[in-house]
Amino acid sequence: MELKHEHSSAIQNNRKKADSYIHSPAEQQRLYKRTLLIVVISQIFGGAGLAAGVTVGALLAQEMLGTDSYAGIPAALLTLGSALSAFLIGRFSQRSGRRLGLGLGFLVGGIGAIGVVMAAIMSNIILLFASLCVYGAGTATNLQARYAGTDLAGPTQRATAISIAMVSTTFGAVAGPNLVEPMGRFALSMGVPALAGPFMLGAAAFTLAGLVLLAFLRPDPLLIAKSWDRQQPKKSAEANPSADQSSIVNNRGLIVGTTVMVLTQIVMVAIMTMTPIHMKHHGHGLSEVGLVIGIHVGAMYFPSLVTGILVDKLGRTFMAYTSGVTLLAAGLLAAIAPGDSLVLLITALALLGLGWNLGFISGTALIVDATTASTRAKTQGTLDVLTALAGAAGGALSGMVVASSSYAVLSYAGGFLSLLLIPVVIWTRRKSAAPKSSAM
Template sequence: MTAQRALVTPDLAASQRRILAVLVAAQILSGAGLAAGITVGALLAQDMLGGTGLAGVPSALFTIGSAAAAVSVGRISQRFGRRPGLALGYGTGALGSVGVVAAAVADNVVLLLISLFVYGAGTATNLQARYAGADLAAPAHRGRAVSTVLVATTVGAVVGPNLVTVMGDFAEGLGIPALAGPFILAAIAYAAAGAVLWVMLRPDPLLLARAAADTADHAAGPDIEPSSARTWNPSVVLGTTVMVVTQLVMVGVMTMTPIHMQHHGHGTGAAGLVIAIHVAAMYLPSPLSGRLADRFGPRVVAAAAAVTMLAAGVTAAAAPVHSVPALAVALALLGLGWNFGLISGTAIITDAVPLATRARTQGTVDLTIAIAGAGGGLSSGVMVAATSYGWLALLGAAISLLIVPALALHARRV
């Protein structure tokens, strides 16, 4: 068995480096598509649907679409591998982006709602890619592997919102409403990301991890303890709870920030800058988060997520309405807290689920996360219409503290 491991391990290490390089390239492209809906989705809906109370509908729709896609991508990946699952997910996201542009041109609200739902597949796939980065990683390096994939999203996700004005001018030149312009970029970005994965993600990380486990006594990544073989064991519940809470709070506050800024005289350029900073904070700190999770354990990073989200909510509530820098700080903290939650939750779940059911379970977990995000997006507009943006931010701060008792309960049970 020792001889087998000596032969297998170098090949796995080389494959992991290649797989991470391909995933990084795809994530850079898909990041631009991901940022389009975040930046102008609520503004486009406000124009077409009318009223702030409905501004959270786009976020809710593409988050619900993300939930449906998460299950589909997970099941396809479980059966056929990561490559077809991820490529199909990005292709579907590109199709939804084209539909949003068509809906804006035709001023067709029904088509807009359907297309936003389909567009959510790109968001789900962008997040599912992090699991592909961890398939071949050793347990001690899983946090860093996940962070490598996530940080690559930063490039496109930061550039995308800053192209809002440029893409708006480009769209108007084609006779398309300006707010639909970023979705043209999203269609191109998602299609390119899917093509990169379909052509270059070879060998398939999940299939190779299974083969290595079968032939080398799980040398590629030790499986979990038999006692935790149940899908919803305490560790999976904890990881899911951490990601659900951070997703709910992040989506709710983020969705209404461009609307809040518009109502106080800020243009789309300023909103795009704040969202770009927010998205950068969601992904750029990933290497740090991954190293912290590997060194101190993901539960410590999960606790940091709760504290950071609390600070974000308080800062957003206290920010002067005309201060772009103050809102940028609040949204940066919001993104950082989400990053801590995603890295730690992903590491906890990957450690707790065997290869035999890994992709399917991960898809189900992401379904739960997406539903939470949909709830945050849908309720955020209603709450701001009934109260204010400040109260929404404070509620988010309070909800983020639910992570603390979840950690305490898990420590008692395990």
């Protein structure tokens, strides 16, 4: 009864706060900017935590298992954990707001990182796999946080808001892989295996990100947005005769946005997961691996500010096409690059990150456009599950593909798979245009 009373009081307080903003555009913009600032700060820490699993997860599993065939399993487990977490975070955020949903998600991810460190110390592969699943909560939260900035954004600000949240991840995400070697030395000085060092950083980073959100993301942007929606005057059927058609277009927006994110995630995760293994086989050390993955992760996030503006100005579908072409170039270059060429590997992985960035922001913007505050968080969480599962499939299959063929075959396959973005988007646009033409 007390919990219900507290939840009811929180809703009433948010409605009162919404009243103070709804009639003042200046106050709305101030709240929007403040929300973005808090999200940016949390994402800087979250990015550092995200990079640990990406950089050394596969190497840690390879060291403990003694084979390459299952080196893609850590990425698969991490993304499976991310999928479950995205679903739970989405529903919890819909009910209780972004602050609690995202804050607790980061803290759970920090617990998972601690579990990975303990697994490395104990050389316990089962604990490693279980902890990587829990660590996936931090990854899911890091991606879900991009939605928090859009709750209070106008239609022409949404892609830019997404990009601001994502570009702030760059600082931590680029620093993380480049701290692999120093963190490895730090871990060794404490009697911990070197490859567990980055996860020690991840534990601290995810925990700090969660605490920032829990302490400062007030008032909650999603709860305020829901209150605004409830207080907007309802349009009559006569004033909005095309409501049914709008719903159809929104559903198609969800389909194409999800497809874009799923395909870009599969291609990116598959190639990225096996690149450290490929580099190790060609004599590259941890510092070179950290450099390549650091630049790759930087390319995933750093272009976001420009990408968001382009998506808002040039359109979601045009940027989705651009993503497919960029990912194709990345796959082809990764396939033909000599294994000992650090420059070409850096270029290929940078293109891979950029292609993912273009697809992920345009896909996310399509999804935000097609949702309302009343269902936004749980819908976004559900669709992020599909994206995470796609990444899990890409990560799991990548090791098997490379073990049975080669890294080049994997890269070719990923590059050509990305081209499916173009016919899918064209088909969806034609389906969306058909009712309009028939109506005329």
